Structures are given as structure tokens and as C-alpha cells.
Amino acid sequence: MTQSKAPAKRADAQRSIAAILDAATESLSRNPDASVSEIAKAAGVGRVTLYGHFPSRADLVDAAFAHAIEDGHDALEAVDLSGDPRLALARLIESSWQLVDRFRSLLLAAQSVLPPGRIRALHEEPMQRVQHLIERGQAEGVFRSDLPTSWLVGTMHSVMHNAADEINAGRLATDQAADCITATVLAAFTPPGHRIPTLTDL
Amino acid sequence: MTQSKAPAKRADAQRSIAAILDAATESLSRNPDASVSEIAKAAGVGRVTLYGHFPSRADLVDAAFAHAIEDGHDALEAVDLSGDPRLALARLIESSWQLVDRFRSLLLAAQSVLPPGRIRALHEEPMQRVQHLIERGQAEGVFRSDLPTSWLVGTMHSVMHNAADEINAGRLATDQAADCITATVLAAFTPPGHRIPTLTDL
Numbered sequence: 001m002t003q004s005k006a007p008a009k010r011a012d013a014q015r016s017i018a019a020i021l022d023a024a025t026e027s028l029s030r031n032p033d034a035s036v037s038e039i040a041k042a043a044g045v046g047r048v049t050l051y052g053h054f055p056s057r058a059d060l061v062d063a064a065f066a067h068a069i070e071d072g073h074d075a076l077e078a079v080d081l082s083g084d085p086r087l088a089l090a091r092l093i094e095s096s097w098q099l100v101d102r103f104r105s106l107l108l109a110a111q112s113v114l115p116p117g118r119i120r121a122l123h124e125e126p127m128q129r130v131q132h133l134i135e136r137g138q139a140e141g142v143f144r145s146d147l148p149t150s151w152l153v154g155t156m157h158s159v160m161h162n163a164a165d166e167i168n169a170g171r172l173a174t175d176q177a178a179d180c181i182t183a184t185v186l187a188a189f190t191p192p193g194h195r196i197p198t199l200t201d202l
Numbered sequence: 203m204t205q206s207k208a209p210a211k212r213a214d215a216q217r218s219i220a221a222i223l224d225a226a227t228e229s230l231s232r233n234p235d236a237s238v239s240e241i242a243k244a245a246g247v248g249r250v251t252l253y254g255h256f257p258s259r260a261d262l263v264d265a266a267f268a269h270a271i272e273d274g275h276d277a278l279e280a281v282d283l284s285g286d287p288r289l290a291l292a293r294l295i296e297s298s299w300q301l302v303d304r305f306r307s308l309l310l311a312a313q314s315v316l317p318p319g320r321i322r323a324l325h326e327e328p329m330q331r332v333q334h335l336i337e338r339g340q341a342e343g344v345f346r347s348d349l350p351t352s353w354l355v356g357t358m359h360s361v362m363h364n365a366a367d368e369i370n371a372g373r374l375a376t377d378q379a380a381d382c383i384t385a386t387v388l389a390a391f392t393p394p395g396h397r398i399p400t401l402t403d404l
Contacts, residue, residue, distance in 0.1 A: 112317045115310060116367045144385075144398075150373045151382050158364040162356045165318045171352045180353050183346075187389045192400045196346075196392050
């Protein structure tokens with residue numbers, strides 16, 4: 001009896017978790033301060049069930065943020081990273097920014113309850129893609145090699161999140177963001193002594 | 203009687219607040235997770251007194267962070283911002299970074315409980331200094347004018363905080379940080395079409 005019940009229970013739990021993560025991602029994308037009660041209601045589960053899977057609001061925000069990054073995997077995987085590394089970088093920034101902007105409110109929720117190191121750790125997979133592209137650009141001499149590669153990866157991460165902060169603060173229009181990020185990251189990656197490229201020249 | 207007591211009470215309260223802020227700045231600079239009880243103990247006040255002035259740990263971290271920024275005022279005020287704006291920027295980064303590095307643990311405490319917009323708002327005064335220098339560099343044609351000034355201010359803020367994150371994560375040595383920040387911010391501020399300067403050329 002227990003043996004036949006256990007898989008059904010596990011399937012139930014998995015359905016609950018999936019519903020909670022979808023509801024959390026959706027609710028926090030509308031309102032970074034969405035409460036656990038609101039999320040439980042949107043997921044159609046009780047608060048006790050929710051707390052059974054996610055002991056604190058921070059755990060729930062962490063899981064919803066990881067869920068959103070997983071969601072973006074296919075879009076980033078589809079970006080053509082071949083050819084001139086600077087143009088490939090511009091394409092990768094464009095697609096990455098669309099995701100950051102879509103999940104801007106969820107990012108704010110995460111930034112309010114998680115330390116920056118945790119937010120960065122959740123970006124491990126998209127960051128590896130950036131790192132490989134930087135390494136190729138360094139090997140081809142179009143990106144600077146005099147600073148640590150990890151520093152350049154972190155620079156792109158923080159410049160992109162700065163755009164989200166600037167929009168949240170009302171200092172930047174959403175449609176200016178991708179151009180600002182691309183211009184700044186391209187400049188930051190350019191080797192010393194080289195001219196700052198403009199996309200139209202490449 | 204009440205009239206003579208009131209100022210004494212206010213003076214008492216001010217002494218308590220000052221002791222709490224010093225203790226909070228000191229404790230959080232050693233351990234970003236320092237508890238309210240630890241801070242009250244270090245300040246020589248009871249928890250009830252502390253909570254009377256700072257209703258939550260987040261309020262206390264916020265006040266300690268504001269206190270640390272005020273502490274840095276004189277050091278930044280002493281920086282010579284005249285002459286070539288790029289060299290002035292390098293000097294300002296050097297002094298600002300010393301402060302960020304000194305309060306790196308307190309910054310981490312703040313980042314874990316305050317949203318990025320609040321952390322940025324607490325930097326209002328040092329950021330205005332950066333903004334004036336950028337405007338002068340733009341007027342003299344050595345900093346780019348094709349991106350919003352507020353964007354460049356935010357870029358310097360986030361690149362500097364990225365250095366703190368990278369050190370916390372063990373990916374950057376403390377003594378590499380100022381050079382990385384200066385190189386990246388100088389590049390980010392260089393007008394398109396211009397060569398990325400190196401400090402030794404200026």
C-alpha cells in the first residue's frame with residue numbers, strides 16, 4: 001500500500017511545486033513585494049503546503065528566480081555566437097537584456113532578499129556562455145586580455161543589472177537600455193590603445 | 203521639572219543612537235550577518251532601547267550604512283578633482299575604492315536587506331561629485347556625451363560594487379581591484395572612435 005501511494009504522493013508534490021513556482025514567477029514579475037499568501041492563492045495551494053516546500057519567502061524567491069533563468073535558457077541557446085566576437089556580444093546582450101527586462105520585477109524581488117553572490121551564482125550557466133565568448137574575443141585580439149576574464153564577465157553582469165536599476169529609478173527609458181549596455185560593455189572589453197568601436201563600423 | 207528633564211532625555215537618546223551606530227558600523231564591518239543582539243551588546247544598550255530607535259534590523263543596517271558614507275565624506279572632499287578629468291577620475295576612484303573596500307562587509311549586509319535603489323539613494327552625495335566630474339569631462343570632450351550622464355554615474359557605481367562582489371567571491375585579489383575599476387570606468391567613459399587611454403599615457 002505504502003509502495004503504491006508513494007509515487008502518487010511524489011507526483012502530487014511535484015505538481016504543487018510546479019504550480020507554486022509558476023505562480024511565484026508570475027506574481028513577483030508583476031509585483032516584487034508579492035506576499036507568500038498571494039503566491040499560495042495564485043498557485044491554488046494552502047500556505048502550509050507552500051511552506052512545506054519553501055520554508056521562507058527568500059527560499060521561494062530564490063527558486064522562482066532560478067526557474068526564470070532556466071526559462072531563458074532556450075532563447076540564449078538560440079543566439080548565434082559565431083563571427084566577429086563584438087557583433088556576437090551585441091547579439092547576446094540584446095537577447096539577455098530582453099530576459100532581464102522581462103524579469104525586472106522578479107530581479108528586484110531577488111535583490112531585496114538575496115545577497116549579490118547568490119544572484120550571481122544563479123546566473124552560472126548564462127555567465128559561462130559570456131565567458132566563452134570573451135575568451136574567443138581575447139584570443140582574436142578584439143577584447144582586452146590585461147584584466148581577468150572573470151572581471152569582464154562580472155562587468156557585463158553588473159552593467160546589465162545597472163540598466164534594470166536605472167529603469168526602476170525612472171532615470172532610463174526601457175528602449176534606451178540595450179544601446180546603453182552594448183555601448184558600455186563593448187567599450188569595457190576593448191583593448192587599451194584601441195579605438196572604441198561603434199556597432200555600425202563593425 | 204519636565205522642561206529641565208526633556209533636554210537631558212534627548213541628550214541621552216542622542217548618546218544611545220551614536221553608540222548604536224558606531225557599534226553597528228563596527229560589528230557589520232567585521233561580520234555582515236551580525237545580529238541585533240550582538241550590536242546592542244557592543245553598544246552597551248539593551249535590545250529594547252535599540253529597537254526603540256531602530257524598529258528592524260534593516261532600519262539599523264540602513265542607518266549604519268548612511269553613517270559609513272558620511273564618515274567617508276571628508277576623504278572624498280579632499281580629492282583633487284582639477285586638471286585632466288581622466289586623471290581626476292582615477293584619483294576619485296582610488297579614494298572611493300578605499301572606502302568601499304573598508305566597508306565591504308557592511309555593504310554586503312546592506313545588499314542583503316536593502317533594495318539596490320535604496321543603496322544607490324544613500325550614495326546621493328558621493329554620486330553628485332562623480333556626476334560633476336563626468337559633466338566637466340564631457341564638456342572637455344574626453345568623456346562620451348552620447349549616453350546619459352546618469353547612466354555613466356550608475357556604471358561607475360556598479361563597476362565599483364562589482365569589485366566588492368568579486369573579492370567576496372574569491373575571484374579578485376584586493377590589491378587588483380583599484381586597477382580593474384579604473385581601467386574599466388575609463389574605458390566606459392571614453393568617447394566612441396577615441397582610443398582607450400592608459401593612465402601612464404595621460
